[in-house]
Amino acid sequence: MTFLAIDVGNTRLKWAMFSNVSPGQYPIAQGVEFLENIGRLSEGPWAELPAPTRMLGCIVAGDAIRRLVEEQLELWNVLPQWVIASKYEAGVTNGYDHPLRLGADRWLAMIGAYRRMRRSQVFKPLIVVMVGTAVTIDALDSSGMFLGGLILPGHGIMLRALESGTAGLHVPTGEVVSFPKNTSDALTSGGTYAIAGAVRRMVDTLGSQCNETPLCVMSGGAGWKMVQNMDLQVELVEMLIFDGLLEVAFHRGMQDGEDNAVLFP
Numbered sequence: 545m546t547f548l549a550i551d552v553g554n555t556r557l558k559w560a561m562f563s564n565v566s567p568g569q570y571p572i573a574q575g576v577e578f579l580e581n582i583g584r585l586s587e588g589p590w591a592e593l594p595a596p597t598r599m600l601g602c603i604v605a606g607d608a609i610r611r612l613v614e615e616q617l618e619l620w621n622v623l624p625q626w627v628i629a630s631k632y633e634a635g636v637t638n639g640y641d642h643p644l645r646l647g648a649d650r651w652l653a654m655i656g657a658y659r660r661m662r663r664s665q666v667f668k669p670l671i672v673v674m675v676g677t678a679v680t681i682d683a684l685d686s687s688g689m690f691l692g693g694l695i696l697p698g699h700g701i702m703l704r705a706l707e708s709g710t711a712g713l714h715v716p717t718g719e720v721v722s723f724p725k726n727t728s729d730a731l732t733s734g735g736t737y738a739i740a741g742a743v744r745r746m747v748d749t750l751g752s753q754c755n756e757t758p759l760c761v762m763s764g765g766a767g768w769k770m771v772q773n774m775d776l777q778v779e780l781v782e783m784l785i786f787d788g789l790l791e792v793a794f795h796r797g798m799q800d801g802e803d804n805a806v807l808f809p
């Protein structure tokens with residue numbers, strides 16, 4: 545079989561083709577497009593690909609974008625299936641007040657991170673940080689119960705908000721330093737440490753709640769930048785949402801050709 549995983553974020557679409565749905569494997573092909581360029585996928589990067597037998601996606605970008613992606617998927621005879629957060633899936637239990645309202649990207653990142661930890665025989669509380677257009681910091685206990693999480697503006701949104709809300713701030717990207725002595729460095733460092741501080745706070749809170757130091761994993765487009773500026777141990781994971789999509793596909797039995805289109809609310 546071939547399995548196509550798609551992650552449609554607020555800024556970019558990421559896709560990866562796999563030769564089966566076994567968790568932990570590397571893709572045979574992958575790519576990224578800004579949402580403006582989605583309309584070119586079927587004639588561009590997807591034109592050369594082997595046809596996927598199954599597809600599973602994660603989308604937070606809204607219905608109009610979803611329809612655009614589904615139009616591009618008409619290139620193949622494959623059923624578009626999108627994961628939505630539910631009460632329970634693949635070992636993770638959703639503690640949100642309204643489980644269906646949790647962002648699918650957060651849900652899949654948690655499933656990917658939790659199962660990854662369990663597969664390496666580790667049983668610890670877990671903080672999952674996604675650094676994209678928005679930043680999310682989600683907490684799970686060692687049994688896979690999602691206890692709750694934070695949503696923050698991403699670095700780009702923070703800087704744009706400051707630029708549009710003040711008269712005197714129009715500055716290029718600076719460096720992250722402890723004592724910024726120019727506006728650019730002050731803004732870049734402020735945004736980075738706002739995120740880093742929120743992560744530390746959540747790690748401490750979960751640690752006291754569970755009486756055990758949590759594991760902290762980070763992913764998302766700007767994760768590699770954030771990870772260099774953390775004052776605690778953080779594991780950078782390349783594609784947590786794809787890990788989550790593989791896990792869900794595996795647990796739904798999507799490798800066995802039959803149609804498991806049912807979503808479990």
Ligand SMILES: Nc1ncnc2c1ncn2[C@@H]1O[C@H](COP(=O)(O)OP(=O)(O)OP(=O)(O)O)[C@@H](O)[C@H]1O
Binds near residue numbers: 553554677678699769
């Ligand atoms: N030094 C930095 N540290 C943290 N974040 C940064 C930094 N510089 C830029 N960013 C921001 O991080 C975000 C990452 O965007 P990117 O599109 O790579 O992530 P993404 O995971 O694809 O997002 P999404 O999934 O929401 O589309 C952007 O908002 C970008 O402005």
Ligand SMILES: CC(C)(CO)[C@@H](O)C(=O)NCCC(=O)O
Binds near residue numbers: 604645649650676695
């Ligand atoms: C928080 C974002 C924007 C992060 O991408 C996304 O997960 C989302 O739109 N979530 C829905 C709201 C929620 O998770 O509570």
Ligand SMILES: [K+]
Binds near residue numbers: 553554649674676677
């Ligand atoms: K994202």
